[in-house]
Amino acid sequence: MRETKKGNGESPPCGYGSMGLCCSSCLLGPCRISPFERETAEGLCGDSADLIVAKNLLRLVALEGAGELKHLSGTIRKLRPSVSSRSTAKVTADGRLKEIAEKYGVGPRVTAKRFIDYLTEESERLLSPLSESERPNMLLASLYPEGPFPFIHRNLLLPNSLTSLIFETLSNEQKESIAVEGILWQCLRTSMLKFICEELCRDMHYLTSRKRLQESERKALDVMEHLPLKPLPVVALFSREEDLPKEFVTRTTRELKQELKGDVLYLRIRDINTLPNIARRFFQRWSLSVPEVGAIVVAFSQSPASVLGALVCGFTVVSYPTLPIHGSEIAEKFLCKDLKDKVGTVYMPPRAGEVIPAVLELLRGRA
Amino acid sequence: MVCQSCVLACQLNSLGVSDVMEIPREGNPIQRMRVTFSRGTPWVWKCQHCISAPCVEACISGSMHYREGESGVIHDRETCVGCGSCLMACPFNALIPDESDDRVAKCNLCPEEGIPPCVKACQSKALVYQESGLFAQDKRKKFLLGQKVYREGD
Numbered sequence: 001m002r003e004t005k006k007g008n009g010e011s012p013p014c015g016y017g018s019m020g021l022c023c024s025s026c027l028l029g030p031c032r033i034s035p036f037e038r039e040t041a042e043g044l045c046g047d048s049a050d051l052i053v054a055k056n057l058l059r060l061v062a063l064e065g066a067g068e069l070k071h072l073s074g075t076i077r078k079l080r081p082s083v084s085s086r087s088t089a090k091v092t093a094d095g096r097l098k099e100i101a102e103k104y105g106v107g108p109r110v111t112a113k114r115f116i117d118y119l120t121e122e123s124e125r126l127l128s129p130l131s132e133s134e135r136p137n138m139l140l141a142s143l144y145p146e147g148p149f150p151f152i153h154r155n156l157l158l159p160n161s162l163t164s165l166i167f168e169t170l171s172n173e174q175k176e177s178i179a180v181e182g183i184l185w186q187c188l189r190t191s192m193l194k195f196i197c198e199e200l201c202r203d204m205h206y207l208t209s210r211k212r213l214q215e216s217e218r219k220a221l222d223v224m225e226h227l228p229l230k231p232l233p234v235v236a237l238f239s240r241e242e243d244l245p246k247e248f249v250t251r252t253t254r255e256l257k258q259e260l261k262g263d264v265l266y267l268r269i270r271d272i273n274t275l276p277n278i279a280r281r282f283f284q285r286w287s288l289s290v291p292e293v294g295a296i297v298v299a300f301s302q303s304p305a306s307v308l309g310a311l312v313c314g315f316t317v318v319s320y321p322t323l324p325i326h327g328s329e330i331a332e333k334f335l336c337k338d339l340k341d342k343v344g345t346v347y348m349p350p351r352a353g354e355v356i357p358a359v360l361e362l363l364r365g366r367a
Numbered sequence: 368m369v370c371q372s373c374v375l376a377c378q379l380n381s382l383g384v385s386d387v388m389e390i391p392r393e394g395n396p397i398q399r400m401r402v403t404f405s406r407g408t409p410w411v412w413k414c415q416h417c418i419s420a421p422c423v424e425a426c427i428s429g430s431m432h433y434r435e436g437e438s439g440v441i442h443d444r445e446t447c448v449g450c451g452s453c454l455m456a457c458p459f460n461a462l463i464p465d466e467s468d469d470r471v472a473k474c475n476l477c478p479e480e481g482i483p484p485c486v487k488a489c490q491s492k493a494l495v496y497q498e499s500g501l502f503a504q505d506k507r508k509k510f511l512l513g514q515k516v517y518r519e520g521d
Contacts, residue, residue, distance in 0.1 A: 012488055015375040015387040032371050035387060036378060036395050326388055350388030 019327035020053035035327060053328035054183035057304055058190065060324075062169040064305040065193030069162055072197040073127055075204050080120045100203050103280070105142035116207065123200055129163040140196065144276070148283035148290065151314055151343040157189050165193060180330045191308035198273045220267045220274055224281040227265075231286045231293055233366050235260060235359060236267040236278065236315075239300035244321075248352060249300055256298065256356050264363065272299075272306040279313050290314030291343050294366045298359055307346065311335070316344035316362060320355050323348060369402045369409040376488035380477060397465050397472040400485065411494070413485075414461045414474040416440050425456035438498050439476045447471055 016022040021033040023043045031043035031052070038049035047055070098108050101115055110118075122139040125131045137160055146153040159165040169190045172178060205211065220236075237256060239249045253268070260266050267278070275297065279290045286293065291314040298318045299307050307319045323346065325331040335346045349358045378396035379385065400413035416439040423431045423440060430446040431453055433439070442453075449469040454462050465472040476496075477483040486496040495502070 012376065012385075012484075014372060014490075015379070015488075016371065019387050032369075034371070034375070034378075035390055322388060326390075329392075348388070350386055 016327075018322070018324055020056045020324035020331075021049055021327035023047060023052040023056070025055065033327065038327060050180045050328040050330045051178075051183070053325055053331050054180045054187070057323065057325060057331065058169060058172065058183050058187050061187050061190045061194075061305045061308060062166060064303060065162075065169070065190050065197075066166055068194050068197035068201075069127070069166060072123065072162075072201050075201045076120050076123050076127070079116060079204060079208065080124075096207055100207055103143070103203070104139065112207075116204075119200070119204060119207075123204075126159075126162050126196075126200075129161055129167065131161045131164075139200070143196070143199065147287075148279040149276075149313060150289050151291070152192070152312060154342075155185075155188075157192055157312060159189065159192065159196075162193055162196065165190060180328070181334060184331060184334050187304075188308055188312050191305045191312055194303075194305040195273060195276060195309045195313070198271075199276060202271075202273060220269050221277070223265065223267055224278060227281065227285040229285075231282075231288060232263050232265045233363055234265045234267065234278075234282075234293060234295035235298065235363070236269055236275070236295065237298045237300075238269050238272055238275075238306070238310075240270075240303070243302040244300050252300070252352065252355060256359065259356055259360060260363075272301070272303075272309065275310050275313050275315060279315075296359060296362055298355065308335075311339065311344050311346060314343050316347070318347045318349065318355060318358050318362070320349055320352060322350065369404070370490070371402055372488040372490065373411070373485035373494055374398070374400055374402055376484035377474075380480070380484045397467075398463055399472055399474045400461075409493075412459070412461055414440060415459050416474075416476070421456040421458060422453035422462065425452040427452055438500075440473075441475050441478075442471065442473050444470055444472075 014022070015035070016032045019035055021035060021038065022030050023033075023045075024030040025043070025047070026045055028044050031045075033041045033043065033049045033052060042048055043052055097110075097112050097115060101108065101110050104119070106115060106118065119139070122137060126137050126139060131137075137158075140158050144152055144158060152158055169186055172183060172186050235256070237253060239253070257266060269275070269278075278295070282288055282290060282293050282295070295315050296318060297310045297315040298320075299310065300320055301307065302321060304323055307317050307323060310317050323335070325335060326348075336348065337345070339345055347358050347362070349355050375387075377400050378398065379387070379390070381396040381399065382390065382394070384390060400411055402409055402411050404410065418433070420431070420433055420440045423433055425431075427450055428446050428448045430443040430448075432441060432443075434441045447470040449464075449471065451464065451471070453471055454464060462471050462473045464470075474483075482496050486494045497505070
């Protein structure tokens, strides 16, 4: 986080921004709706407070998704130069090929060249805005199978084309007559973009570069390799140091670790993309989906796409700082209550000191 | 459009909360300040803490008084009888009738806070908290140095 007065906590954060009540959809704004008049007040365009909050969230998620989309297309371009129709990249180790191929439902006897061609071809199809009406993408079907990710399949959240999803999101953001819930569902769909793109990029890099996984990632995956036979309560802590002061994250992580007593599986993850991998491992080992395990993610992140993506994968998320949805009762109810029976839910402790008590309370509820 | 951060900070303070996440669903705060456009310029409707304040002169119960130490006009809600004389006397329309208890509400400079929350929330430094004598001194100094200075209400 930048060294600013707001960043250092010397001056208070913008109340309208943190509630999602500041609308900059048109050039006449920004319109700021008072939280005390949100039932009656409207922006210049006529949007209610609920719509403003939902559209702001959608815009944030779409921005993150678009960034990841660019990253994925750049990675494919590097792997598969346009002059040649075949890949020029080489797989660095057979062990890695076997590991990744298995994840995508490809047999162990596949050659490196054929596998990379398959990955890039299917990713290109995913990126094409015209592939929407075709058959479901094979990559996504194998990456997000129904067993570990029932919520995604039940609600048809897997896109056929990532680019069309961004187009659809942006056009929804501009629509005048659209229901708040509709926008929130679109937020959930679009948050998948971040996970899909990052996971594809990471796997392609992992296959073709000699770079090793980060120590913390390796550790988290090692814990997952040796899961006990009986399901345990799981707490995964995700933080990005650039989002919150390092000192705060270090202290809270230490305190959380001390507080987690008994049989609780604690995971420290630095990359939010580890979550789908974790969900797959749960299913492999325990034949349970994430909502059935009741796994909790503590997200110290200012990325709404990460929080919503974790929710879509079935995790219950304790998010700090909070998502900018407090300005809308509908949005808050949708994400923090209505989804509870179907998938996880989002808990938003208002103060940093309430994060650990919220996690412990959730664990007690699970027990 | 104006940023309104000062207004929100003032409302939160009147509710006794420090964060927007703690705003109760029920109940409205007292609006001790508001911001509107006046001839294209944002104008804060709040007590200007006049040195010879008409509201102090008009107050029949003595609940409105100028406190030298704080360089401000302070309103004591306990002794206010809600006659509304101050409302009529104020040339800045800065006093607000509080319908919850038929008294008057105004900016008291939040003496319990040190620096008032509205000043803390103001990112553009349009609101400053300073002794009136010091402010006038600074203003003269800047004027002599050739810089233009504006204070709210100028």
